[in-house]
Amino acid sequence: MKNKLNCILLIDDNTADNRYHQIIIEEMNICNNIQIVQNGLEALDYLKNENHMSPELIFLDINMPKMNGWEFLKAYENLDAKQKAKITIVMLTTSGNPEDKKRAEAISEISGFIVKPLTEEDINEILELHFST
Amino acid sequence: MEQIIDFFSNLFGTESWPPRWHCGMWTDFHGWLYICSDLAVWAAYFVIPVFLIKLIKQRPGIPFPSAFWLFAAFILFCGLTHLMDAIIFWWPAYRLSALIRFCTAGISWATIIALFKIFPQVLTLKTSLEFDAEIAERKKVEETLRTSEQKLMGLLESAPDAVVIADKHGKIIIINNQTEKLFGWTKDELIGKEVELLIPQRFQKHHPEHRNNFLKDPKVRGMGVGLALFGKKKNGEEFPVEISLSPMQTSDGLIVSSAIRDITDRKKIEKKLEDYTIELENKNKEIEQFAFLASHDLQEPLRTISNYANLFEKQYKNKLDNNADEYLSYITDGTHRMQSLINDLLEYSRIGRDNSIIEMNCNTILEEVIKDLSSSIKNSDTDIKSEQLPIINGYSDLKSLFQNLISNAIKFRKKNTQPIIHITVKSKDKEWLFAIKDNGIGIDNIYQDKLFKIFQRLHTKEEYPGTGIGLAQCKKIVELHGGKIWIESEPEKGSIFYFTISKNITL
Numbered sequence: 001m002k003n004k005l006n007c008i009l010l011i012d013d014n015t016a017d018n019r020y021h022q023i024i025i026e027e028m029n030i031c032n033n034i035q036i037v038q039n040g041l042e043a044l045d046y047l048k049n050e051n052h053m054s055p056e057l058i059f060l061d062i063n064m065p066k067m068n069g070w071e072f073l074k075a076y077e078n079l080d081a082k083q084k085a086k087i088t089i090v091m092l093t094t095s096g097n098p099e100d101k102k103r104a105e106a107i108s109e110i111s112g113f114i115v116k117p118l119t120e121e122d123i124n125e126i127l128e129l130h131f132s133t
Numbered sequence: 134m135e136q137i138i139d140f141f142s143n144l145f146g147t148e149s150w151p152p153r154w155h156c157g158m159w160t161d162f163h164g165w166l167y168i169c170s171d172l173a174v175w176a177a178y179f180v181i182p183v184f185l186i187k188l189i190k191q192r193p194g195i196p197f198p199s200a201f202w203l204f205a206a207f208i209l210f211c212g213l214t215h216l217m218d219a220i221i222f223w224w225p226a227y228r229l230s231a232l233i234r235f236c237t238a239g240i241s242w243a244t245i246i247a248l249f250k251i252f253p254q255v256l257t258l259k260t261s262l263e264f265d266a267e268i269a270e271r272k273k274v275e276e277t278l279r280t281s282e283q284k285l286m287g288l289l290e291s292a293p294d295a296v297v298i299a300d301k302h303g304k305i306i307i308i309n310n311q312t313e314k315l316f317g318w319t320k321d322e323l324i325g326k327e328v329e330l331l332i333p334q335r336f337q338k339h340h341p342e343h344r345n346n347f348l349k350d351p352k353v354r355g356m357g358v359g360l361a362l363f364g365k366k367k368n369g370e371e372f373p374v375e376i377s378l379s380p381m382q383t384s385d386g387l388i389v390s391s392a393i394r395d396i397t398d399r400k401k402i403e404k405k406l407e408d409y410t411i412e413l414e415n416k417n418k419e420i421e422q423f424a425f426l427a428s429h430d431l432q433e434p435l436r437t438i439s440n441y442a443n444l445f446e447k448q449y450k451n452k453l454d455n456n457a458d459e460y461l462s463y464i465t466d467g468t469h470r471m472q473s474l475i476n477d478l479l480e481y482s483r484i485g486r487d488n489s490i491i492e493m494n495c496n497t498i499l500e501e502v503i504k505d506l507s508s509s510i511k512n513s514d515t516d517i518k519s520e521q522l523p524i525i526n527g528y529s530d531l532k533s534l535f536q537n538l539i540s541n542a543i544k545f546r547k548k549n550t551q552p553i554i555h556i557t558v559k560s561k562d563k564e565w566l567f568a569i570k571d572n573g574i575g576i577d578n579i580y581q582d583k584l585f586k587i588f589q590r591l592h593t594k595e596e597y598p599g600t601g602i603g604l605a606q607c608k609k610i611v612e613l614h615g616g617k618i619w620i621e622s623e624p625e626k627g628s629i630f631y632f633t634i635s636k637n638i639t640l
Contacts, residue, residue: 014433014437016437016440016441017436017437017440020437020440020441020444023444094429094432094433094436098483098487099487116436117436117439117440
């Protein structure tokens with residue numbers, strides 16, 4: 001068994017999806033903590049907060065009000081290295097639009113591109129790729 | 134020499150000879166017969182030249198008048214020799230007689246030489262019979278000309294178009310009634326005027342130049358093909374026209390006939406048709422956009438249902454009663470089916486949305502497809518053979534076309550027979566013709582036209598899974614590439630799917 005992750009951050013405005021993904025992740029028992037925010041702005045606030053629990057893995061939705069996934073990524077680039085340390089970002093999308101996929105592949109911060117819903121296999125693959133020691 | 138001088142100095146001398154009466158034995162009868170005949174001949178020979186000269190004086194058109202003068206002189210001199218012969222009976226001026234004879238001989242030979250010279254030309258002269266025939270012929274031609282002129286006018290008048298015939302300077306020679314009606318001018322007003330009168334002001338300046346260019350290479354053709362042409366009525370009103378020009382060579386030089394058609398109505402219809410087409414295209418785009426957005430946006434709520442139905446099934450199956458389990462299974466089944474339908478619809482409406490045309494190697498595409506389908510190819514032991522395929526310009530959707538057709542061929546294979554798929558291609562004039570042949574279950578004729586319609590299925594879900602969108606996608610992809618798709622098939626023998634891809638694809 002691999003080491004458990006400390007924290008996973010879910011950024012999605014869809015509460016049903018957040019809850020579902022939370023259940024899937026919890027069932028897999030791979031992390032101690034799951035943090036949920038509703039959009040990019042809230043995510044930035046969360047990451048900038050001194051007392052936050054630093055996430056190792058972020059699942060990022062694209063379409064969100066206030067600040068969407070792409071806008072979040074732009075703002076994320078400007079964060080302190082300390083705040084970004086060791087973070088893996090996986091993009092979540094509704095439709096698997098090939099254009100979105102192309103766009104995501106061009107951004108170095110993004111480590112994966114998954115069409116919702118998040119499944120056990122998806123998570124295992126991510127862990128295998130980015131967190132196996 | 135002495136003799137010659139003597140001859141001329143005594144030209145009228147008679148002393149060396151006796152008059153002819155005294156020379157030999159003349160009877161009165163004999164002598165006077167001689168004298169009278171000579172005088173009669175002289176008189177006649179004197180009158181003939183008078184006629185000849187009168188003739189050429191009064192009929193100036195007579196050919197070779199110099200020959201007539203020569204004839205007149207020749208005959209006159211012949212007459213003189215006869216006169217001299219008669220005079221010698223009393224006045225024996227033999228020297229003068231010799232001189233007259235010499236002159237006669239000279240003029241005779243001059244006449245003969247002249248005859249030699251003009252004879253070939255004389256032979257070509259028309260006789261009056263020939264002239265008569267020619268005149269008759271001419272009359273006939275004139276008559277024909279007149280009738281053909283009448284026919285031409287009849288034709289001009291019966292033509293549906295306004296016809297304006299102008300000479301090479303652009304002056305109007307003939308117009309028909311339709312021209313009067315169309316332009317509002319009368320024949321009298323137009324004939325002799327320049328054709329530019331019938332053209333709107335703004336085109337008048339360049340028209341003579343166009344006219345001259347036409348005259349440089351005159352042949353039957355439409356005027357200003359592809360350009361919007363306008364005519365101008367007497368009242369200044371403009372209207373769209375179509376004009377065809379035909380040059381005619383006449384004895385007065387080149388003339389040009391223009392058939393002018395008022396296309397106001399046609400333009401209106403064209404405009405209407407164009408508007409309809411644009412409207413239809415917009416509607417079509419709207420529908421496509423609608424299908425895209427609907428399928429895109431429906432995914433999210435549907436996913437929520439499906440996620441939680443799955444979760445519900447996972448956590449509560451066998452914990453409720455049998456009915457609950459059954460109902461739940463219908464819910465999850467239904468959501469899954471709807472998900473695949475919506476997914477397919479989304480994929481279908483995405484075809485061509487990424488409108489960039491790229492160069493693609495069909496061999497590479499096929500390799501990728503075979504790789505993607507490797508497990509089903511392996512499981513079914515399918516043998517795929519292909520000719521060398523071309524490199525073509527097209528949309529990236531082309532891969533789905535090959536993928537759909539090949540996976541269909543594998544899916545609808547015959548039981549207990551190794552599936553064999555054969556891909557061939559032919560280069561045609563303007564397109565590539567691909568053929569994908571299988572030895573599968575085939576399809577009955579009666580279903581073949583339904584085959585390419587969206588969500589049409591010929592088999593139950595249990596027999597062959599699928600939403601029935603694959604071939605509709607193929608059709609859309611092929612049409613995107615300016616091509617057609619069709620099938621030749623016989624049940625139990627296999628199918629050949631043909632499709633064409635234009636060699637010149639435009640966005």
